[in-house]
Amino acid sequence: MKFKNTSRFVSPLSVLLFIGFTAFISYPESQSSAPNPGENLTIPDDVNAILEKSCFGCHNVDAQSDKAKKKLLLDELPNLSKAKIVAKLDDIHSVVEENEMPPEKFLNKYPDKALTKEEASRLKEWAKTTAEEMMGN
Amino acid sequence: MGKELRIILLVLLAAFIVIQLIPANRPVNEQGNYDFFVENEVPEDVEEIIRNACYDCHSQEVYYPWYAYVAPASWQVAKDVRHGRNNLDFSKWNQFDKREKLNLLDEIGDEVGEGGMPLTIYTIIHPEAKLTIAERERVVNWSESLAEKVFEE
Numbered sequence: 196m197k198f199k200n201t202s203r204f205v206s207p208l209s210v211l212l213f214i215g216f217t218a219f220i221s222y223p224e225s226q227s228s229a230p231n232p233g234e235n236l237t238i239p240d241d242v243n244a245i246l247e248k249s250c251f252g253c254h255n256v257d258a259q260s261d262k263a264k265k266k267l268l269l270d271e272l273p274n275l276s277k278a279k280i281v282a283k284l285d286d287i288h289s290v291v292e293e294n295e296m297p298p299e300k301f302l303n304k305y306p307d308k309a310l311t312k313e314e315a316s317r318l319k320e321w322a323k324t325t326a327e328e329m330m331g332n
Numbered sequence: 333m334g335k336e337l338r339i340i341l342l343v344l345l346a347a348f349i350v351i352q353l354i355p356a357n358r359p360v361n362e363q364g365n366y367d368f369f370v371e372n373e374v375p376e377d378v379e380e381i382i383r384n385a386c387y388d389c390h391s392q393e394v395y396y397p398w399y400a401y402v403a404p405a406s407w408q409v410a411k412d413v414r415h416g417r418n419n420l421d422f423s424k425w426n427q428f429d430k431r432e433k434l435n436l437l438d439e440i441g442d443e444v445g446e447g448g449m450p451l452t453i454y455t456i457i458h459p460e461a462k463l464t465i466a467e468r469e470r471v472v473n474w475s476e477s478l479a480e481k482v483f484e485e
Contacts, residue, residue, distance in 0.1 A: 286435075
């Protein structure tokens with residue numbers, strides 16, 4: 196009986212503590228961010244910032260677009276095999292070069308996500324040099 | 333049968349006969365000594381999947397069925413083979429450099445893994461080319477392991 200009574204009335208303090216705890220444990224997930232250094236690749240901070248601004252929204256494990264996720268998951272990129280990373284870097288270079296990414300439809304909705312000329316060339320330069328370094332050129 | 337319907341059918345028949353005169357320019361199979369499966373030690377089950385699902389567009393061993401000789405289907409077949417070989421020709425794998433091989437293997441994994449290949453129009457006519465989820469996974473895993481081998485070469 197005593198047990199029943201205590202469970203029925205939950206003190207405001209425990210409610211606050213519960214909310215605080217839930218917010219604390221869910222915080223890292225809702226704040227998922229661009230790739231961390233992995234086994235085979237460390238992405239420089241400035242490139243990370245560009246990827247986070249223009250690419251990460253669709254190319255991360257929690258994103259909605261299956262097509263984008265299957266093509267490239269930026270949060271998993273550093274942990275892929277070197278063979279796979281080279282191919283993905285070549286892909287990144289090519290879609291930026293051809294102006295295919297970010298897609299036009301997406302940019303119509305979020306024009307602020309467009310790559311500036313400088314960002315596009317930094318991204319291409321990084322993708323190219325990193326892939327070449329990995330290939331041992 | 334109404335007169336109008338008869339005229340329409342006759343016109344369609346005449347058009348069908350006339351379009352047979354337009355050449356489809358089916359790409360020919362070039363004879364070569366390179367065997368992709370032997371040279372790359374491709375496991376038998378993967379070889380069977382690739383031969384059934386990919387080789388009719390992505391190789392120099394294309395088998396042209398009867399409809400490949402009848403327009404307008406022949407135009408589509410010729411176009412698909414040209415396009416397929418242009419993107420990837422297993423029979424000329426030895427002509428790609430290391431970097432191209434890595435990109436192609438990545439593309440194979442992505443296309444087969446996400447269901448983009450083989451094309452639906454092909455699997456409707458060739459049910460044996462329709463891949464199960466397990467077969468798709470097998471190709472994806474194989475493409476990754478071959479990519480690692482190529483990378484280490």
